[in-house]
Amino acid sequence: MRPLIAICTNTFREIIRDRILYSLIIFCLLLIGFSVAVGQLSFAEQLRISTNFGLAGIQFSACALAVFVGSSLVFREIEKQTVLTLLSRAIGRATFLVGKFLGLISVVAVVVLGLSLVFLLIFLLLGGKIHENLFYALWGIFLEASILLAMTLLFGMFTKPILAVSFSIAFFLIGHWLDSLEFFASQSPSGLFATFGKSAVKLLPNLERLNWRDHVIYLDHIGLDQVLWGTVYASSWSILFLSLAAIVFARKDFV
Structure with missing residues (x-):
C-alpha cells in the first residue's frame, strides 16, 4: 500500500506543476466569464446560457486534463x-500504473471541485437556486473523465502520446453519439452498418x-438510482480499461 x-x-x-493544468483552468x-457576457445579450436566458457554458467548460477542462x-x-x-x-525497488507494474491513475484522477477531482465553486458562486449571483441536479451533473463530469483517463492509459500502452490523444478524442465523440448511432x-437498409452500430453500442x-x-438547464428530475447506476457503469468501464492497460504494461519491454 505504501508504494x-x-x-x-x-x-x-x-x-500540479504542469503548465497544461493551468492553461485549462484559465480557459475554463x-x-x-464569456458565458456571463453572452448572457447579458438575452437577459431572460442569462442563467440558462451561463449554466450551459459553465458546465461545458468544466467538462472540457476535466476531460482534456485526463x-x-x-x-x-x-x-x-x-x-x-x-x-x-521505480520497478527495481520491488514495485509491481500494476501498482505503478494504478498509482499513476489515482494521482491524475485526484488532480482532476481537485480541478472539478475548484471550478465548480467558481461556477456555483456565479450561478448564485445570477439568481440561480442550488439543487441536487447541479451536483449530479458535476459528478457525471468527473465519472466521464475517469473513463477517458483509463482509456487513454490503455491507448498509451500501444502508441505514442499524440496517437493516444487522437484515439481518445475519437472515442469521446463516439461515446456521446452512440444513441444516435444505434x-x-x-x-439503415445496410446490414453491415446495422451490425457495426449494434457492435459499437x-x-x-x-x-x-x-x-x-x-x-440542470431544463430542471428535469434525476433519480438517485440513475446516479448510482451511472457511478457503477463508469467505475466498471474504468476498471476494465485500467485492467487491460495493466496486462499490456506487465508484458511491455523497456529495454
Whole structure:
C-alpha cells in the first residue's frame, strides 16, 4: 500500500506543476466569464446560457486534463528510463500504473471541485437556486473523465502520446453519439452498418449516460438510482480499461 500511495502522491505533485493544468483552468474561467457576457445579450436566458457554458467548460477542462496529461503519464517515465528505477525497488507494474491513475484522477477531482465553486458562486449571483441536479451533473463530469483517463492509459500502452490523444478524442465523440448511432443503425437498409452500430453500442462506453447537464438547464428530475447506476457503469468501464492497460504494461519491454 505504501508504494501505491507514494506513486499517487508524487504523480499528484508533478501534475500540479504542469503548465497544461493551468492553461485549462484559465480557459475554463474565461469560458465561464464569456458565458456571463453572452448572457447579458438575452437577459431572460442569462442563467440558462451561463449554466450551459459553465458546465461545458468544466467538462472540457476535466476531460482534456485526463486525455492530454494521461497520454504521456507513463510514456515520459519510460522515455526517461525512470520507470526502471521505480520497478527495481520491488514495485509491481500494476501498482505503478494504478498509482499513476489515482494521482491524475485526484488532480482532476481537485480541478472539478475548484471550478465548480467558481461556477456555483456565479450561478448564485445570477439568481440561480442550488439543487441536487447541479451536483449530479458535476459528478457525471468527473465519472466521464475517469473513463477517458483509463482509456487513454490503455491507448498509451500501444502508441505514442499524440496517437493516444487522437484515439481518445475519437472515442469521446463516439461515446456521446452512440444513441444516435444505434438509432441510425436500426433504420439503415445496410446490414453491415446495422451490425457495426449494434457492435459499437455493446463494446464502447456510452458517455451520454453520464451527461446530466440538460437536466440542470431544463430542471428535469434525476433519480438517485440513475446516479448510482451511472457511478457503477463508469467505475466498471474504468476498471476494465485500467485492467487491460495493466496486462499490456506487465508484458511491455523497456529495454
